[in-house]
Amino acid sequence: MDTRPYQQFLSLADTLHFGRSSELCHVSPSTLSRTIRQLETQLGVTLFERDNRSVRLTHEGRLFQRYARDALEQWDVFRHSLMAESRELSGEISIYCSVTASYSFLYELLSEFRQRHPRIELKLHTGDPASAVSRVLSGEEDMSITARPETLPAQLAFKPIATSPLLFIAPRTMPEWLAGLTATTDAASWGSIPMILSESGLARERTDAWFRQLGVKPRIYAQVAGNEAIVSMVGLGFGVGVVPQIVVDNSPLAERIQALEVEPALTPYEVGLCVTEKKLRNPLVKALWSQIR
Numbered sequence: 637m638d639t640r641p642y643q644q645f646l647s648l649a650d651t652l653h654f655g656r657s658s659e660l661c662h663v664s665p666s667t668l669s670r671t672i673r674q675l676e677t678q679l680g681v682t683l684f685e686r687d688n689r690s691v692r693l694t695h696e697g698r699l700f701q702r703y704a705r706d707a708l709e710q711w712d713v714f715r716h717s718l719m720a721e722s723r724e725l726s727g728e729i730s731i732y733c734s735v736t737a738s739y740s741f742l743y744e745l746l747s748e749f750r751q752r753h754p755r756i757e758l759k760l761h762t763g764d765p766a767s768a769v770s771r772v773l774s775g776e777e778d779m780s781i782t783a784r785p786e787t788l789p790a791q792l793a794f795k796p797i798a799t800s801p802l803l804f805i806a807p808r809t810m811p812e813w814l815a816g817l818t819a820t821t822d823a824a825s826w827g828s829i830p831m832i833l834s835e836s837g838l839a840r841e842r843t844d845a846w847f848r849q850l851g852v853k854p855r856i857y858a859q860v861a862g863n864e865a866i867v868s869m870v871g872l873g874f875g876v877g878v879v880p881q882i883v884v885d886n887s888p889l890a891e892r893i894q895a896l897e898v899e900p901a902l903t904p905y906e907v908g909l910c911v912t913e914k915k916l917r918n919p920l921v922k923a924l925w926s927q928i929r
Contacts, residue, residue, distance in 0.1 A: 639711060642704040643672045645683070649701045650776070652691040675700075705775045713917050726755035727920050732772070733781035734765040735864055737907070739886045741781055741797055744867070745909075749927050756920055764861040765835030772910055778921050779911040783838045783880070793916060795909045797929050800880040802839060802902040803895045805866075807873045812878070826850060828858035830875035842902050844877045849900070867893060880905045896918050 640661075647657040648668065658665045665898055674714065676683050683697035712727070738760065745893070746758060761777065768782035773789065784794050806814055814829065826847070831854045836842040840843035847854045860866055866877040867884065882905075884890050889910040915921045 637711060637801065639708055641671050641675055642708055643666055645675060646708070647686070648670045648672065648691070649693055650677040652726050652830070654691065655842075662810050669798070678688040688830070706735040707755070709914065709918070710737040711773070713919075718918055724755065725753050725920055725923060728759055729779070729920050729924060730759040730777045731779055732761045732763065732768055732777075734883075735762050736863065736880075736883045736886050737765070738762055740882050740909070745781075745924075749924055751834040752927075753914065753920075753923060764835075764837070765863065766834060766861070769910060772912060772915075776901065776913055778925070779909055779916070781907065782793075782910050784908060784910075785838060791914070793911050793925075795914055795925065796906050797906065797908045797928065798882070800905040800907055802842060802878060802905055803881050803884065804876055804878055804898050804902075805870050805884065806876050806896050807870060808892050808894050809873070811873050825851075826854075827852040828855060830855055832858045832860065832869045832877040833873045834866065834878075835859045835861050838905065839878050839880065846898075846902060868872065878902070880907075882907070891913065 644657065644661045644663065647660050648654065651657045651660070654665045654668055658668045663671075672683060672771065679696070679700065681696040681700075682694050683700055684829040685692045685694055715727075724927070731742075742760070747850075749756075750758075765782055768780035769785055769789070771777045772780050772792070784796070787914060788794055794835070833843055833854070833856060843854075858869060860869065863879040863883040864887065866879050867887045867889050868874065871889040877895070881895075884893065884895070887893075909923060909925065916925060
């Protein structure tokens with residue numbers, strides 16, 4: 637079964653850029669364009685609206701995007717189930733996590749797995765942890781290492797790996813504006829402290845809730861993607877940040893910052909492996925999932 641037309645279509649549907657998709661699929665732009673035209677001819681509909689400046693999915697294109705993803709997933713499940721019958725799994729699994737999670741958990745998670753299943757190729761993508769759940773739900777990744785969201789979507793399975801406190805951090809060398817900060821600092825003082833926070837995600841949600849409980853609107857100095865960037869900016873003395881302790885433990889800048897005692901303390905992170913229930917039918921994904929005890 638030749639799945640390349642579906643794969644090329646899905647790549648273009650994700651990037652909406654013929655040049656980038658042709659590079660990702662290792663084909664020429666003319667080959668990619670010909671594949672899309674052939675699909676449109678077979679289906680009798682237009683999948684993309686395109687001009688010299690932009691590429692957009694049509695309504696029919698969005699419907700076919702869902703069909704193509706489901707078709708490829710079912711094909712993979714069937715193909716890998718045949719491999720499972722022969723007790724030799726091969727193929728690839730994509731995993732998404734933050735840079736810190738890759739330091740903290742991947743070696744222990746994957747070292748034994750690689751020995752048991754040497755023919756399974758692991759593709760690791762790193763980035764903002766706030767994107768981890770959405771990338772799994774959209775089908776961009778097979779699984780992710782992420783913090784358990786406050787409300788777990790019904791189609792997701794989550795298996796915990798570790799727990800990490802969520803910390804307020806400040807520069808090690810206390811600037812003048814931070815010198816008097818303590819766990820019992822009054823609300824008015826907290827309202828004047830420059831904060832460096834995640835743009836989105838669980839840490840941001842819990843920090844916003846903490847300030848609401850205090851009855852204070854935070855003074856946001858910067859909103860950034862990625863906890864590592866928060867540690868860097870705090871270490872440079874730009875403000876106070878909120879990050880999981882595992883980020884501090886693995887940061888090369890840990891000596892430049894300090895954890896602050898605050899009341900009430902923020903609820904800890906529960907970090908684990910996240911995957912859709914549908915993906916667990918894939919023998920490759922199930923093999924990795926089953927290894928976590």
